[in-house]
Amino acid sequence: MTDALTLSQVKKSFGPAEIIRGVDLALAPGERHAIIGPNGAGKSTLFNLISGRFPLSGGQVQLHGRKISGLAPYEINRRGLSRSFQITNLFQRMTVFENLRCALLWARGYRYSFWHLVGRQAALNEEAEQQLEKLGLQDRRDVPASLLTYAEQRTLEIGTTIAGGADVVLLDEPTAGMSLTERDHAIELIRNVTVDKTLLIVEHDMGVVFDLADRISVLVYGQIIASDEPDQIRGNAEVQKAYLGT
Numbered sequence: 001m002t003d004a005l006t007l008s009q010v011k012k013s014f015g016p017a018e019i020i021r022g023v024d025l026a027l028a029p030g031e032r033h034a035i036i037g038p039n040g041a042g043k044s045t046l047f048n049l050i051s052g053r054f055p056l057s058g059g060q061v062q063l064h065g066r067k068i069s070g071l072a073p074y075e076i077n078r079r080g081l082s083r084s085f086q087i088t089n090l091f092q093r094m095t096v097f098e099n100l101r102c103a104l105l106w107a108r109g110y111r112y113s114f115w116h117l118v119g120r121q122a123a124l125n126e127e128a129e130q131q132l133e134k135l136g137l138q139d140r141r142d143v144p145a146s147l148l149t150y151a152e153q154r155t156l157e158i159g160t161t162i163a164g165g166a167d168v169v170l171l172d173e174p175t176a177g178m179s180l181t182e183r184d185h186a187i188e189l190i191r192n193v194t195v196d197k198t199l200l201i202v203e204h205d206m207g208v209v210f211d212l213a214d215r216i217s218v219l220v221y222g223q224i225i226a227s228d229e230p231d232q233i234r235g236n237a238e239v240q241k242a243y244l245g246t
C-alpha cells in the first residue's frame with residue numbers, strides 16, 4: 001500500500017545552520033504518528049517543510065506517492081494535507097459557524113467564484129452545521145471566535161483544520177495550555193475527527209502522545225533518533241537519555 005505521507009532525506013538550513021538533517025519518515029494510511037523532541041529540535045520547522053511554508057534545502061516530501069515539496073501551501077492543501085498552528089489561527093471577529101464555513105470555502109476553492117458560491121450555499125451551510133456538531137460547539141454557533149474560551153478556540157482550530165476534508169492532518173501542539181479535563185476532551189475529539197485519516201502530531205504532553213499515537217518518532221537536533229510503537233519508545237535507552245529522562 002502506498003504511504004499517506006513520505007519524507008525522504010528532508011533537509012533544511014537557515015543560513016549556515018542545518019536545522020533538519022536528513023529526516024526519513026513514512027506514515028501508513030490511517031496511522032496516528034507523534035513527533036516528540038526537546039525544544040528547538042526542529043519539530044515546527046519540519047511541519048513548515050511538509051506543509052510547504054518553507055522550501056526544502058534537500059530531499060523530498062510525497063503525499064500518497066506524489067511529490068508535494070516545491071508546491072505552494074494552498075496547492076498542498078488542495079491535494080489533501082491540512083495543518084494547524086501552535087498559535088490560534090482563527091478569524092476572531094467571525095462566529096464559530098462562519099469560521100467553519102470559511103474553512104470549507106477555502107478548501108473547496110470557491111473563494112473567487114461568487115456565482116458558483118451562490119449555488120452551493122445550502123450544501124456549504126449544511127456541511128458547516130455537521131462540523132459544528134462533530135466538534136460539540138453547537139451552543140457556541142453564533143459566538144465570535146474572540147469570545148470563546150481558550151480550549152474552545154483550540155477545538156475550533158482543530159475543526160477548521162479538518163473541515164476541508166483533508167485526509168492527512170498535521171496538528172501542532174493541539175493541547176498546549178489546556179487544563180487536564182480540557183486535554184482529555186481534546187484527545188477524545190482528535191481521536192474522533194481523525195478516524196480514517198492519517199495524523200501527524202507534534203505534542204509536548206507525553207500523556208497525549210502515549211494515549212493517541214500508534215507510532216512515535218523522536219527528533220533530536222534535526223534527526224530522528226528513534227521511530228517505533230509507544231511501548232518501544234518508552235523503553236528505548238537512547239530516547240530516555242536524549243529526552244524522556246530530562
Ligand SMILES: Nc1ncnc2c1ncn2[C@@H]1O[C@H](COP(=O)(O)OP(=O)(O)OP(=O)(O)O)[C@@H](O)[C@H]1O
Pocket residue numbers: 014019037038039040041042043044045046
Ligand atoms: N526562520 C528561521 N530562521 C532561522 N532559524 C530558525 C527559523 N525557524 C526556526 N529556526 C531555528 O531552528 C531551530 C528549530 O526550531 P523549531 O521551532 O523547529 O523547533 P521545535 O522543535 O519546534 O521547538 P519547540 O518545541 O520549542 O517548539 C531553532 O534553533 C530555531 O531557532
